[in-house]
Amino acid sequence: MAETGQKFPEVQGGGSLIVAWQVKGKKVLVVGGGEVAAGRILHCLNADAAVTVISPRARLNSEVAYRVAHNQVTHIDRNFLPSDLDDDAISMVLVAVDDPAASTTIWKLCKERRIPANIADVPPECDFYFGSVHRDGPLQVMVSTNGKGPRLASMIRKFIAKQLPSNAGQAIETVGQLRVRLREMAPRPEEGPKRMAWMSKVSEAYPWDEICGLSEEDIGNLLRFYPSGKVPSLDELKAMRASPAGKDVFDGSFGFSVGA
Template identity: 80%
Template sequence: MAETQQNQQKFPAVQGGGSLIVAWQVKGKKILVVGGGEVAAGRILNCLNADALVTVISPAARLNPEVAYRVAEKQITHIDRNFEPADLDDPAINMVLVAVDDPAASTTIWKLCKEKRIPANIADVPPECDFYFGSVHRDGPLQIMVSTNGKGPRLASTIRKFIATKLPRDAGSAIETVGRLRVKLRQMAPDPKDGPKRMGWMTSVSDAYSWDEMCGMTDEDMNNLLRYYPSGKVPSIDVLKAMRGNPDVSQLDVFDGSFGFSVGA
């Protein structure tokens, strides 16, 4: 009994009723959108932002201006007619998004998707969804999604906007810098056995610099920073700035006792 109580305090409690929020990679994959109105336009943009291959099935007369624009610009493939069951026979379809003002037709498409094991989302019908679209904040590689599990989409948007106001300035740029540094590090230390060391050092790097410092880091700074990887150390941003144009640390002249050599201001 005592051990059980200790474990209850040690481990997180299960909170049922949620969704498994994941970053679904759909780059280069085919997504079928049924409908061409305002809701479909939002779904289409989300898919294009994820580099998916989007096919829209809808009579041309029912396309809203945004969807019509994307058709004209050849950003999406358009099939000018109503949905037909045979449209799901394409084995390349990875996902179906339905956004039409016809509950009976939507349910029919949902059932067909279930038969073919194709993940589907039926707009505004939570019970007929394998997944939900949340309210997303986007800043470059940074994506933050707020989901109410289909119970309050408008509230999700309000919460998302509030969170966005609390984020550090240029957070996306800082993340881009970290991404480039990780690529350089993996090129320098490609051995899978180095994985734990790479991850540990990158954690130290992320903790060492402010957002502004990370955003201002140049390729030269990153290359100089990587010189510290073998020792597992992370220099201050002032050290990296002092190394610009003069990477020979023995020639720099302001002491930083944490690294055991002289560096310039």
């Protein structure tokens, strides 16, 4: 194939594919009840997964015991059995026990059944890793070292979190509301590229603090500019607040004006 003269990103092998795995309502099996298991369980509950914990009650730490007592997870009070993997509804298995031989056995059983598994502290026996996560409402930022330096990942995550605006999560919530209403207003598939381009303009047009402060009325007024593909300035948008019904004159071609 002839060279086009275009420059493309260099391939950097050795990484992992970082994705947001949607496990809402799906069954996740956690083997173990200690500190590491507690962290895994919290991650899964935050993602609205249906978590089943297999561990003798005497080995549950206080956090996992709390989850069990408050019916946040399903608890099986015994050690793991191979038959626990016979449930076709299991989406993933997380192993966090202080028994390397048992962990490897469970991993091999998962491989036989093609169930994605994570074996704590054993990177070669992991289909996926848990990174260090910063959470602010809908905002999630994950730092992964591909299992090579979990503590360092935590330090880097904390550094990144300090650089983010304190209200980033709320700004994303507001943008999310705008996207939902825009899709309701322009639902046709062929509108997709235009919706995406307009949303990009909106996201880049206003500072974080101002996006956080947009009200339902502001979002409604902002959507009136979508047909023209334009985005009003903040001053224009604020001037439209509480405009008397029927008094606005707006055709999308130049902005808006308010009648006397």
